[in-house]
Amino acid sequence: MTAAEPTTESEIEEEESAVETARRQLERAAAHLDVDEGIVERLRHPTSVYRVTIPLERDDGTREMFTGYRAHHDSVRGPYKGGLRYHPAVNEEECVGLSMWMTWKCAVMDLPFGGAKGGVVVDPKELSSDEKERLTRRFAEELRPVIGPKTDIPAPDMGTDPKTMAWFMDAYSMQEGETEPGVVTGKPPVIGGSYGREKAPGRSVGIITEEAIDYYDWDITDTTVAVQGFGSVGANAARYLDDLGASIVAVSDIDGAIYDPDGFDTNDVEDHDETPGMVSGYADAQSLSNEELLELDVDVLIPAAIGNVLTGENARRVQADMIVEGANGPTTSTAGQIFEERDIPVIPDILANAGGVTVSYFEWLQDINRRSWRLERVHEELQTEMLRAWEGVRDEYDTRDITWRDAAYIVALERIAEAHDARGLWP
Ligand code: NAD
Secondary structure: OOOOOOHHHHHHOOOOHHHHHHHHHHHHHHHOOOOOOHHHHHOOOEEEEEEEEEEEEEEOEEEEEEEEEEEEEOOOOEEEEEEEEOOOOOOOOHHHHHHHHHHHHHHOOOOOOOOEEEEEEEHHHHHHHHHHHHHHHHHHHHHHHHHHHOEEEEEEEOOOHHHHHHHHHHHHHHHOOOHHHHOOOOHHHOOOOOOOOOHHHHHHHHHHHHHHHHHHHOOOHHHHEEEEEHHHHHHHHHHHHHOOOOOOEEEEEEEEEEEEEOOOOOOOOOOOOOOOOOOOOOOEEEEOOOHHHHOOOEEEEEEOOOOOOOOOOOOOOOOOOEOOOOOOEEEOOHHHHHHHHHHEEEEEEEHHHHHHOOOOHHHHHHHOOOOOOOOOHHHHHHHHHHHHHHHHHHHHHHHHHOHHHHHHHHHHHHHHHHHHHHOOOOO
16 A cells, blocks of 8 residues: 555545546446346436636726536436536536536436536625626626526525525626526525525425334334534424424534433524534533534434535444434545445435425415415425335335335436437437
């Protein structure tokens, strides 16, 4: 072994990029299916990656150039769909990897979309609101040839929000000469956004956790839950499960965790958007670190903050009986292998938090039909879609000796491969 070679599990896992993870998952799923190798090879690569330069006039009159990307992975099942992130670490490879992830997520939910991802290499906290608006409008213009309600429909992601989507939609519409609400999702409801969109990823985590608890014949009113990251996904998942009678014994934000073995009233703890710092500043509870929360002896652990928190370093100390992924990619592949060895089920992100893209699909349908759905209808239809997807994945899990993650990828790949097979290759 040379000095440069990785020596520990955590060093090994740091070497894997989003693309490598996405390709490895594709290969694991393909090994269980009789899929044409030509189709698998096609899915290892994006269809296209666009790189654009965005000139921005800063508030002080100077000009600065920013780089933006949009990766298209696969559109055999429908238009490309995926977020736009504004973050200094955005790069081409990450966009490609995340676009592949979106292909699997849309397919596991059986939505008529393929995967895309994009963003701008920028720290949005260093932009004024006016600068962010100008950057967004120019980015929309640069991407205009490759996006559209029937071709590629962006959505918010890290560093972007409903307001960003409103500017993006407006810029696109002004050049098209007509209002095109269906060009992006995650807009404010007043211009065609869907009710229930913001809470949908957390709600879907709650729905899937409820089904998984039922699958293992646990009683939800006897179930203890720890949630890392009491933000949009974490707080909504925790409140959903709290309403069903589960005991939410620990929650956290970036500054730390709070623990009460008797369970919190989750409506009493304010989430990150409501009051930043409220979780770690909560008085009536024991304080813990985020690392300690992940290792609590609970029935269900929901990592809902950031990626790569369950690693080769801590996976053997995790005491939860089940993990439901609220965040995208919280479990590294090394940790995944350890949980597999230890028989700890991990319900994967592409299923659990897919409520976001599912309600984005509802938003797109509402925009195309120029008809808004009531919140109750959004909730009902989300429940139906989540249960349908859960049942598809559960059937694969029951038939084969595999992990929940492999089961979800197999469902997704089977649908994508069948569509490729049915359409054939042009020309
Ligand atoms: P958010 O910003 O609303 O909340 C994030 C929470 O995590 C906050 O409580 C924050 O304090 C905490 N946090 C941040 N950094 C942390 C760290 N280093 N350690 C511990 N806690 C930390 O974000 P969100 O929208 O809830 O997203 C959370 C995760 O879910 C992300 O991985 C995101 O990609 C994923 N996700 C979000 C959506 C969505 O539409 N919001 C959809 C699918 C997946």
